[in-house]
Amino acid sequence: MSLSQEPIPETNKLKVIPDATCTHCGCLCDDLVLSVENNKVVEATNSCEAGKTYFLNQQTQDEPEALIEGKPTTYPEAIDKAVEILLAAKNPLTYGLSETTTEAQRVAVAITDWVGGIIDTTTSIGRGSSGLAIQEVGEVTCSLGEIKNRADFIIYWGANPVKNQPRHLSRYSLLAEGEFLPNGRKDRTAILIDVKKNETAKEMDPFLKVKPGSDFELAWTMRALLKGIDPDPSVEKKTGIKLDLIKNLIDQMKDAKYGAILFGAGITHSPGNELNRESIHLLTRDLNQFTRWVSRPISSQGNATGADNVLTWSTGYPFAVSMGRGYPRFNPGEFTAPGLLARKEVDAAFMISTGPMLNFTQADQEYLKTIPVIELSSGVSQFKAQPSVSLKSSTYGIHSAGTVYRMDHVSLPLRPSLKSPYKSEFEILKMIEEKVLIKTKEK
Amino acid sequence: MSLYLIKGGTLYDPKNNIDGVQEDLWIQDGKIIPSPKSQETKPDKIYDVRSMVVMPGGVDMHCHIAGPKVNTARKLMPEDKRNALKIERTAITRSGTTGSVPSTFATGYLYAGLGYTTAFDAAIPPLGSRHAHEELQDTPIIDKGFYVLTGNNHYIMKKIQSGEPHLVKSYLAWLLHATGGYGVKVVNPGGVEVWKSTGGNISGMDESVTHFDVTPRQILQAISRSVHEMKLPHAVHIHCNNLGIPGNASTTLETMHALEGARGHITHIQFHSYGGHPDDQSTFCSRVPELADYVNSHDNISVDVGQVMFSKTTSMTGDGPLGYFLHKVMGRKWYSGDTELEAGCGIVPIEYKNKSFVHSLQWAIGLEWYLLVEDPWKIAMSTDHPNGAAFLAYPEIIALLMDRQKREEVLKTVPQKIKDHCTLADLHREYSLNEIAIITRAAPAKILGLENKGHLGPGADADITIYNPQDDLQKMFEIPRYVFQAGELVVEDGEIRTPSSGKVFCVRPEYDQEHLKDINSWFDKNYTIQFNNYKIDDAFLGAHEIISIKHE
Numbered sequence: 001m002s003l004s005q006e007p008i009p010e011t012n013k014l015k016v017i018p019d020a021t022c023t024h025c026g027c028l029c030d031d032l033v034l035s036v037e038n039n040k041v042v043e044a045t046n047s048c049e050a051g052k053t054y055f056l057n058q059q060t061q062d063e064p065e066a067l068i069e070g071k072p073t074t075y076p077e078a079i080d081k082a083v084e085i086l087l088a089a090k091n092p093l094t095y096g097l098s099e100t101t102t103e104a105q106r107v108a109v110a111i112t113d114w115v116g117g118i119i120d121t122t123t124s125i126g127r128g129s130s131g132l133a134i135q136e137v138g139e140v141t142c143s144l145g146e147i148k149n150r151a152d153f154i155i156y157w158g159a160n161p162v163k164n165q166p167r168h169l170s171r172y173s174l175l176a177e178g179e180f181l182p183n184g185r186k187d188r189t190a191i192l193i194d195v196k197k198n199e200t201a202k203e204m205d206p207f208l209k210v211k212p213g214s215d216f217e218l219a220w221t222m223r224a225l226l227k228g229i230d231p232d233p234s235v236e237k238k239t240g241i242k243l244d245l246i247k248n249l250i251d252q253m254k255d256a257k258y259g260a261i262l263f264g265a266g267i268t269h270s271p272g273n274e275l276n277r278e279s280i281h282l283l284t285r286d287l288n289q290f291t292r293w294v295s296r297p298i299s300s301q302g303n304a305t306g307a308d309n310v311l312t313w314s315t316g317y318p319f320a321v322s323m324g325r326g327y328p329r330f331n332p333g334e335f336t337a338p339g340l341l342a343r344k345e346v347d348a349a350f351m352i353s354t355g356p357m358l359n360f361t362q363a364d365q366e367y368l369k370t371i372p373v374i375e376l377s378s379g380v381s382q383f384k385a386q387p388s389v390s391l392k393s394s395t396y397g398i399h400s401a402g403t404v405y406r407m408d409h410v411s412l413p414l415r416p417s418l419k420s421p422y423k424s425e426f427e428i429l430k431m432i433e434e435k436v437l438i439k440t441k442e443k
Numbered sequence: 444m445s446l447y448l449i450k451g452g453t454l455y456d457p458k459n460n461i462d463g464v465q466e467d468l469w470i471q472d473g474k475i476i477p478s479p480k481s482q483e484t485k486p487d488k489i490y491d492v493r494s495m496v497v498m499p500g501g502v503d504m505h506c507h508i509a510g511p512k513v514n515t516a517r518k519l520m521p522e523d524k525r526n527a528l529k530i531e532r533t534a535i536t537r538s539g540t541t542g543s544v545p546s547t548f549a550t551g552y553l554y555a556g557l558g559y560t561t562a563f564d565a566a567i568p569p570l571g572s573r574h575a576h577e578e579l580q581d582t583p584i585i586d587k588g589f590y591v592l593t594g595n596n597h598y599i600m601k602k603i604q605s606g607e608p609h610l611v612k613s614y615l616a617w618l619l620h621a622t623g624g625y626g627v628k629v630v631n632p633g634g635v636e637v638w639k640s641t642g643g644n645i646s647g648m649d650e651s652v653t654h655f656d657v658t659p660r661q662i663l664q665a666i667s668r669s670v671h672e673m674k675l676p677h678a679v680h681i682h683c684n685n686l687g688i689p690g691n692a693s694t695t696l697e698t699m700h701a702l703e704g705a706r707g708h709i710t711h712i713q714f715h716s717y718g719g720h721p722d723d724q725s726t727f728c729s730r731v732p733e734l735a736d737y738v739n740s741h742d743n744i745s746v747d748v749g750q751v752m753f754s755k756t757t758s759m760t761g762d763g764p765l766g767y768f769l770h771k772v773m774g775r776k777w778y779s780g781d782t783e784l785e786a787g788c789g790i791v792p793i794e795y796k797n798k799s800f801v802h803s804l805q806w807a808i809g810l811e812w813y814l815l816v817e818d819p820w821k822i823a824m825s826t827d828h829p830n831g832a833a834f835l836a837y838p839e840i841i842a843l844l845m846d847r848q849k850r851e852e853v854l855k856t857v858p859q860k861i862k863d864h865c866t867l868a869d870l871h872r873e874y875s876l877n878e879i880a881i882i883t884r885a886a887p888a889k890i891l892g893l894e895n896k897g898h899l900g901p902g903a904d905a906d907i908t909i910y911n912p913q914d915d916l917q918k919m920f921e922i923p924r925y926v927f928q929a930g931e932l933v934v935e936d937g938e939i940r941t942p943s944s945g946k947v948f949c950v951r952p953e954y955d956q957e958h959l960k961d962i963n964s965w966f967d968k969n970y971t972i973q974f975n976n977y978k979i980d981d982a983f984l985g986a987h988e989i990i991s992i993k994h995e
Contacts, residue, residue: 019973030976102577113537135521138776138790143570145783145971150639172971179597179969180654258639285777288767292642294781312518313509313547313578316540327529327538328546330521403573409511411573413976413983441534 012038020415022051023397026300026407027165034417041417048166058398065422067390082389083435085372089348091324092117095337096354098304100425101402105310107429108352114436118322120337121307131318133277140284142294143408144172149179153189153256158266159298162199194266211240215267219279225250226286254290261295268297301355306405341367352376353425376425393425400424446471448486452497452909455880458898462877470905473930477901492909495924498880499897500560500906504887505710505747506828507759508550510567510575512788515778516544516757519790536939543756543829551583555934558908558923561896564589566761568786572622573979579947580985584933588948590680591622592761592786594629594662595636598965600655603665612669616954617962621978625948626677627670630761631684632662635787638764645684648697659684660701671705673952674992676892678706686765689719692730704743708890711749711827713809727801729808729865735815745890747825750809750840752832753797763787783970803857807867813844814870819878823887838920844874845916905930946986
């Protein structure tokens with residue numbers, strides 16, 4: 001494993017870093033130009049407002065590099081303790097990985113493999129459903145550049161890119177000038193399907209308001225119409241959309257040259273999400289009997305896509321993997337972190353760059369207070385109780401190099417701009433892995 | 444570094460004209476060295492391999508083992524893995540899963556376990572090259588590399604259209620630098636673009652590609668000419684138009700003609716050797732004899748086979764419209780991925796059954812190729828892993844080639860009418876160990892232009908596979924006694940001894956830096972990542988070897 005990194009400037013003079021990648025959302029815009037002075041980003045051009053705030057507000061932190069039971073200590077001491085916990089556990093859980101580099105994710109999988117634990121990522125809820133839909137029916141999709149260059153018809157479904165992925169429209173989709181769509185917006189038809197008229201609606205041709213919890217029925221109705229089957233009229237009441245409107249939409253969709261359904265959290269984070277997503281995959285597949293259509297999710301956080309890829313190439317499965325028997329087994333539900341904790345099936349937790357743990361129930365959180373927890377993170381602690389070991393890392397993309405995967409599974413390099421007193425997650429995990437290997441040999 | 448002696452083995456080293464001769468081999472610093480002149484020289488370790496068969500490490504020149512397509516296939520098929528061979532963690536090796544698309548660590552261990560020490564991924568989309576390198580870094584032991592997909596690239600088609608072949612050449616050279624690739628691959632030239640633009644495909648070499656006033660013939664010729672002029676170690680690697688379609692042998696023959704004497708490697712040619720009519724399955728037949736005649740009489744062409752074996756596997760291809768075609772045939776789940784820097788991808792689960800007339804004929808057609816190409820230096824063993832079968836099928840294929848009896852036994856189990864649709868039943872040829880050494884190591888190394896692979900002469904990389912002779916040829920090749928990679932003992936009786944990491948092969952042809960501006964501005968205008976973030980730098984590549992280009 002190798003990390004290429006241009007040296008971060010030693011001087012306090014103004015330095016300009018072009019082609020910097022922003023990890024603030026899954027768009028991973030890699031065209032930022034950062035001006036750095038006195039180890040602070042003073043300007044971030046090309047960035048959206050959220051990205052700008054992210055870069056300009058990086059604080060120089062003054063916290064201990066590590067804590068054991070809340071008491072300041074050094075990395076080596078804390079790492080010894082962490083290794084002790086991991087090796088003493090019968091069934092340790094590694095969880096998180098969305099807010100770090102691919103390189104760190106690779107080491108996290110290795111450690112879990114050596115200690116025979118369970119590994120799960122933030123994809124296990126929400127985007128994890130994507131994995132299940134792909135396993136059921138496959139997927140017809142494309143890279144963001146193909147949408148830019150070809151998509152003359154775009155449906156944003158349960159998505160609000162204007163708010164959540166601000167540069168998606170201008171860089172990758174609706175507003176972008178494409179190879180075969182030289183006039184950008186004018187050459188495209190765009191529709192929003194959502195439960196409410198969100199900020200993206202004003203950019204659209206029509207907006208279709210769908211009743212909450214009826215995306216599946218809408219997609220299935222569209223599939224029926226494509227196959228020439230008359231849907232039951234009750235779908236009007238269920239979805240809140242007139243059948244004539246749906247028929248008209250389907251006719252338009254059949255006339256597109258290259259259509260794209262870009263779906264967001266409204267699909268992937270709502271009840272029955274895997275079936276929602278499956279229905280969109282099937283609709284897309286069916287549309288290809290008439291013309292070209294693709295679909296892809298639009299929402300993803302940081303490097304969750306990287307975690308998805310790393311777990312898949314090293315274990316064969318994208319999330320919810322147990323190495324407890326000495327080889328990888330996959331079972332969503334059984335090996336996904338939230339349920340595992342509530343059922344009290346793990347006896348230690350290694351929480352790495354988890355981001356906010358919104359998917360965790362009260363029962364999960366309560367159980368975490370009762371087992372040894374090792375937290376490795378560049379941000380604030382996500383835990384109510386004091387973790388047994390806290391390891392503070394530098395921030396990926398700000399201080400540390402590596403690669404990250406964009407929402408369309410394209411690997412991009414990071415160009416760190418600031419110096420940090422902390423080690424990167426990759427460096428800390430590497431130290432842990434080395435120690436684990438030494439200790440297991442001693443055994 | 445240590446000095447090893449491999450003593451008294453029976454060597455099969457076709458490149459050095461050694462066919463079953465008892466000889467010692469000396470290894471130092473990862474290389475094979477001449478036998479020391481002094482009788483006094485004491486090796487640090489002696490491996491006594493008297494009565495054993497010694498060959499160079501195997502070289503797989505066409506497989507799918509890394510990158511976005513392979514990883515999606517892994518994700519797509521959990522049902523393929525649950526009951527398959529498990530790769531358990533040991534004190535020194537990682538765990539993994541298998542099925543038709545093994546995880547990265549499993550891939551490295553399994554290849555090494557078979558005595559293969561080098562493997563090339565045959566189809567990396569330019570947009571996925573960084574991803575591919577990340578996977579290759581996690582694929583242990585074997586040396587590796589990849590070919591970059593180019594046959595539907597818009598810049599290339601534009602420059603053919605505008606009559607600027609020098610820019611086609613510079614673009615290909617730049618692309619190899621930027622991606623850390625080893626070779627140039629053409630997949631269904633023009634056809635993938637037609638799929639993206641219309642949902643159709645291209646069927647003839649002189650049809651025009653949508654949006655671009657160029658033909659598959661022009662694309663192939665412009666790229667093969669550029670590869671020839673750049674003097675790349677490996678010729679253009681060609682997946683012809685019309686893969687899998689009855690009657691496609693005519694397209695394959697036309698493709699060979701279109702090279703006009705320039706070097707070209709036609710890959711998984713089994714899938715391109717069919718006669719009959721696309722609409723009438725009963726007419727499906729082999730046209731290997733006439734294609735093999737062409738290969739036998741033309742030294743510019745090499746092939747690998749893409750052997751089909753009866754098993755469950757995964758079809759994965761850069762040929763997007765082929766993926767859709769297979770989905771319609773199979774009716775099962777289907778993945779399709781279109782990418783900028785223009786490549787396609789299709790993935791479909793597939794099962795080859797010996798009860799099927801078509802599948803049995805495909806199996807027979809692959810074997811016909813091995814048996815009808817007279818000069819084994821022109822043909823490399825492949826299953827197009829995992830398309831025809833997983834690479835784990837190689838020992839079984841070796842047994843079929845060396846033992847006519849074994850072929851006849853299988854022939855008894857398939858629909859008998861295939862005998863009227865191919866010549867396999869009449870082919871009596873049996874491969875010798877020397878010929879096996881050619882098609883599994885020496886020839887692919889030669890076709891790839893890798894001078895330090897595929898042989899056991901001084902200066903070669905010390906990649907050595909040692910087998911215990913057995914009556915059961917399949918068993919003999921399944922579990923080598925010893926495997927050395929870069930001079931280290933990596934496998935002993937199927938167990939990994941040294942989980943080394945191997946290296947990546949790259950080429951860096953020269954090109955006119957003035958042309959970079961045009962490429963850069965095209966890239967900025969049409970793609971969604973920054974030009975400077977696209978290029979992969981040497982530090983990221985990790986252990987790599989740049990194969991020099993010979994300008995004699």
